[in-house]
Amino acid sequence: MRHEDGISGVVLCGGRSSRLGGGDKPLLRLDGRTMLRLVVDRLRPQVDALAISANGDPARFADYALPMLPDTVPGFAGPLAGVLAAIRWAAHRPGCESVLTVAGDTPFFPADLAQRLAAATSQTPDRIAVATSGGRRHPVFALWPVALADDLERFLTQEGSGRVNTFIDRHGGIDVAFAPVVGAGVELDPFFNVNTPDDLAEARRLAEIFGP
Template identity: 50%
Template structure:
């Protein structure tokens, strides 16, 4: 399998943080988003940002910004679909997604997702911890994008409901502290400062 493209999911509403872009919050002298880019970019072949609204606010990061193609807020699967469409235009076979508010995810995320999919002989792999799946961190095949589009148009919103239809392997990360700690609240941002 060739190296997948990467897509950072930043299309959420950030309600618990008072709205806005959580990825643009400062953490240890740089934005959370720049930390996510630094971790994911070396692992993938090309990188895009999934975000809705005016893309100009991300002009300084130098990445293509792809918006959800399904109207209304449809959750992370809308961002996965936008990423799959972008990747298809580039000739990529797969994407790996990462959340824009999760600055400490593993630097071997992609290789472990690829290995889990290969060992399971399935098209999708999701990151997991001993506490459960981390469905915004996954390996997704471009070949399933029209199936995903139809599912979203049909009203499906839960990631695991769609992934379970196609078979999804799990790549379990039991690193400590929580490798998928994400910044949802001002308190989480303070905790993240202490984790640096």
């Protein structure tokens, strides 16, 4: 994995986990460590700085010793509210041009995510690069120019839309395809995420095969 200059990273942990009994999905454990720990350890080497986007009591994430970014728009506006908080935070960091967001319930995302998304926008830095796999877009795994902050806030507050793909497409989203990872005869979509108890059991099995 390679570190990318001018890119900050934010883990989005604001999703509701109703199918897992509530609480914070990223704090569930796979191999003795939380999913959030696996995500942080995978993202940290790829970016200049790191923070967590989440609402509620920040003390529950105190063990990670990272800046906490609550939503800056009222109501539960979905993942784009977390993206906006991420962009606002990153925009105040010297030399930061873009912010990479990832989901806190997706512990196997690619170790070269930042590198490949940055390469896709090297000639068009005003566009959003977003990860895909198996023909499916993963819109929270994206590289967002910090210059989009005001437009994103208008999109959320004036248009009343929280559709991530709509905003990405408005700004000429560039899809970047990632291949499955194969190990021990098992094929893994690197963007496999945990939504149900069965997903959690599968993630624990995959963690034994693919490691951190």
